[in-house]
Amino acid sequence: MxxxxxxxxxxxxxxxxxxxxxxxxxxxxxxxxxxxxxxxREVPIYCVQRSDSKIAVTFDCAWNDSDIDAILKTLDIYDCRATFFIVGDWAEKYPQSLLKIYNAGHEIGAHSYNHSDYTKLDAAALIADMEKCDEAIAAVTGEKPRLVRAPSGGWNETVVRVCRERQTPCIQWSVDGIDYGNADPEGIIRRAAAATKAGDIILLHNGTEHTAEVLPEILEKLSKTYEFSTVSDMIYTENYTIDHTGMQIPE
Known part of the structure; x- marks a missing residue:
């Protein structure tokens, strides 16, 4: 048993x-x-692995142009070439301000035509919107943008793929100043100056209450450690990978 x-x-x-x-x-x-x-999975570029001290200061232009002159003056003082992501209808409303940005030697990127949600558009609609934005910008500067930033940072794989196929990299950010709404000046400075490594991409906005006011202090803090660069001068165009965090890494 x-x-x-x-x-x-x-x-x-x-x-x-x-x-x-x-x-x-x-x-x-x-x-x-x-x-x-x-x-x-295809992801946008959030930051770049660098062996130097480059960082990129970027501005999204979607609201008004009231502070453009002040921002440009500060950027000039600190010898900071920035990247401005322009909404197409902003370019049409404020062509003189866009021309000032361009003539000052800053980089121009595309930020959609009217700040629509890119995650809700199919590939054909994305291409149409990007082309419309490009045309609005080129009508002022004579050049089409080489970079794209999705409205509100909203992206999916279709957005990234369309950008890649158009050879206009999709650019996000790794440091957010959160300088809009009811943001307090000290908070903006603390957040925007918190770049902790070379290759960071810093997000700011024009047309806000305090950004132009605090920009000198932000750049003063950053300039002690980092070298300012446009996004295009900082990212790699070949022989690279992008990891799951969005860091672009040279091979």
Whole structure:
């Protein structure tokens, strides 16, 4: 009888293995599939791995142009060439301000035509919107932008793929000044000057209550450690990868 009990236990164990092992393989296969999907997922550029001290200061222009002169004056004082991401209808409303930015030697990027949500558009609609924005900017500067920043930073793989296929990299940010709404001046300075590594991309906005006011202090703090660069002069155009955090890494 003891022999029969042991044999029964082995039979139960064998049956359990027969049931559970296929499930384990299915789960492992699914896990590998998800992992591989994450590895190949296209993401925008949030920052850049650099061996120098370059960082990029960027401005999104979507509201008004009341502080453009003050911002440009401060950028000139600190020898900071910035990148301005321009909404197309802003370019049409304020062509003289856009021309001032361009003539001062700053880089111009595209920020959609009217700040629509790019995550809700299919590829064809994205291309149409980007081209309309490009045309509005080029009508003033004579040049089409080489970079794209999605409105409100909203992106998905379709947005990134369309940007790649158009050879206009999708640019996010790694340091956010959060300088709009009811932001207090000291908070803006603290956040915007918090770049902790070379290759950071800093997000600011024009047309806000305090950005132009606090910009001198932000640049003063950053200039002690970092070299200012446009986004295009900082990112790599070939032989690179972008990791899951959005860091662009040279090969």
């Amino acid at each position: 003891r022999f029969m009990v042991i044999k029964a236990k082995y039979i139960v164990f064998a049956l359990a293995c027969a049931i559970l092992l296929p499930l384990c393989f299915m789960y492992a296969s699914r896990a590998v599939s998800v992992f591989n999907s994450a590895e190949t």
